[in-house]
Amino acid sequence: MAHEVDPLEHERASWKPSSGLAVAETDPVTNPGLPPHRERMTDKDPAALKRAVRTVYILFYLSLAGSIWAIAAYMLFPIEDHSLIAVRDNNLFVGLGIALALLAIGIGAIHWSKAIMSDKEHIEPRHATRGRDTTREGAVAAFAAANEESGFGRRAMIRNSLFAAVIASILPGITLFRGLAPQDVDPVEALSHTMWKQGMRLAHDPSGVPIKASDVTIGSAFHVIPEPLAQLSHADGYLDEKAKAIVLLMRLPLDQLHEADDRKSWSYDGIVAYSKVCTHVGCPVALYEQLTHHLLCPCHQSQFDVSNGAAVIFGPAARPLPQLPIAVDSEGYIVAQSDFHEPVGPSFWERH
Structure with missing residues (x-):
């Protein structure tokens, strides 16, 4: 008597469990070898x-x-x-x-x-890489x-x-x-002088509103430009002057501010001002950590310690940020004592 085979039963019979998984039995694939070489x-x-x-x-x-x-x-x-x-x-x-x-x-x-x-086609067998003489040979x-x-x-x-x-x-x-670099321009001369002059008020960037010392609280940071800069047009060189004169103004507790003896007169009641132009490649140093008093350049992660003369504590920058000497006028506004005492911006060959 003929017996009909259930197709599902036959398919299930072709599978064997292996480690809890069902795998199909297949014939091993033979290596076909390399195709015939065709000369060019x-x-x-x-x-x-x-x-x-x-x-x-x-x-x-x-x-x-x-x-x-x-x-x-x-x-x-x-x-x-x-x-x-x-x-x-x-x-x-x-x-x-x-x-x-x-x-x-x-x-x-x-x-x-x-x-x-x-x-020519060839097969390179894999083997362990070792530093023996035979390997070097x-x-x-x-x-x-x-x-x-x-x-x-x-x-x-x-x-x-x-x-x-x-x-x-x-x-x-x-x-x-x-x-x-600008053509026919001495970089030392171009970067050694900015708009800052004695008695010039520090103002908010970009509004140009002057800043009073009483407005600067401990832990705060202000993006600052010279007050006359806000009156310049782009045709008069607004961007060129701003690129050199931008400043960050911060106030630290006096007991956390460590100043060199020759710079103690450059600050006012814990308020200090430093160039915003990174000394690495000139990116704007714009991030201030209130608790650590660190300034961070977002371009290449250079960090400067404001409590210690804006010294470099991390990253590729090679020099501290130049400090702008400041004072307070008779009306309580923060003013510059002078221009920066060193060129602003990144290092370059001609720089002393």
Whole structure:
């Protein structure tokens, strides 16, 4: 008598429990091996190999030319007059030079690896990495084999053109750094003097309302500008002057304020004023921790201790924040005793 098999029962029979989980029985997959090697045209035709080599070093020399052009374009199309046409031409031609330099070196490297380097498939077994002599000898042998397969040591035109292209590709970026500084301006002179003068009142930023000493409570912090700055227009250099003169004003308990002997007259009843421009790269130091009396630069996390002359206690900044000497006038307003006694802003080569 024929017996019908339940399909569900048959499926359940093909599963076996393993560690509490049901797994299906399957046949192991055999390793199919590597596909048949197909030779490239450059492997079969010496003339094609020579053309590929010539193409690679021509691309590298094109990259070299692009880098040189980017530097030349930076000088041929100056942006000192700040006109839109000058800025447009400078960005266009410098950008084209850098694009050619990077694109040619990238295409050349890819064509080198695809058409010239060894194209043989191989299997590299995994093994434990150890610092034995045999391991070091094997590493040397691997580098020697890579050099032989790539032809780096034998193909002088490719090697030399690659070195020239890579070195030259860095030069446009270095050249452009010059544009970060004002042209024909002495940085020492530019940063050594700000708007602050003797008797000039400290005012709220940006309203320009003068600040009285009685308004500054313990633990408070005020963003401050010189009072006359609020009357300047952008055409008169408002931003340039503000970038150098911005100040943070804070009041600390007298028993927590540690001042150098030659600066004890620079504060008033625990009220101190420090430049807001970080001495690392010039970011605005805008965060004040009331309990610790620390100022924090949000750009690179430099920290300054206000209770100890704004000394650097953390981060990449190399110098304390410059202090603005202050006093109080007959009407109770906080005024500057003088300008800063040192250049504000980040460190630079010419700085003393």
